[in-house]
Amino acid sequence: MAPSPDSDTELGRRLLAGDMTAFDRFVDLYRPKIYNYSFVMCGQPDDAEEVAQDTLMQVFTHLGQLREPDRLKAWVFRIAKNACLTKRRKSVFAPVHELSLDELMPTRDGETHRIEIADWRALPEDEALRVELKKELDGSIRRLPEIYRPILLLRDVEGLSTEDTAEILDLSEDVVKTRLHRARLAVRKDLDQYLRAQEKSHG
């Protein structure tokens, strides 16, 4: 199957070929992505803005080093991760907080033995409620302990593979899988609490 014109591989290939439309497409697509990543990692809008620009400047300055166009996204995010590390002022020396599986498991009702869980089949379709839910999600991701946050961002928000994520963050694939699971469970738990509170308030 031919790669879609918007696929990263195709975008990388066209960038290397000097295609100005690809340049605009790349900047419009990736600058917000990197801004979002660094905002969630650093927590400062000004820093995020600088990281986004610095990253893309480095991408273009070192464009010749992009040997494999299909690695475009992983390559860009590796540069972004490093730009973010040099920028970050806070929480560098924060103690490592590990999430335990026990605290992320659902609790059971003592009488019915059913787990206490929201009705996820009834996710809000109403636009305003979805915006609220998304706010909860963004907050939940930002609250993740530092060692889990970039993994969820790269794997689930950006859709990178376990292999690419491990390489970008200098971790083993097993560590990526273990931490991703805990990060997902933590986000699920936050959203579940939010949805249950909504259920209660709306009857």
Place this chain on the structure above:
Amino acid sequence: MDDCKGYFALLSQYLDGDLSVEECTRMEEHLVDCAPCVEFVESLRHAVALCREASGPRTIVPEDARRELREAYRKALEALTKAP
């Protein structure tokens, strides 16, 4: 519940299709008999799907930032065409 705990640790790998055939079979055999786990997996699946939509607002790229980037791109292309 203790029985569920072992499976609980593997749910993301199950959703990502990362379990071995044996582990996956065991998981599915467990899910057939365990309604709470099924309900939980579904909630996790939904949460992961929502994350995909979380990639932030599509901000407008400031024009001076774009100009600076375009200049860097032009220079990179010149270097690329000069390279042997």
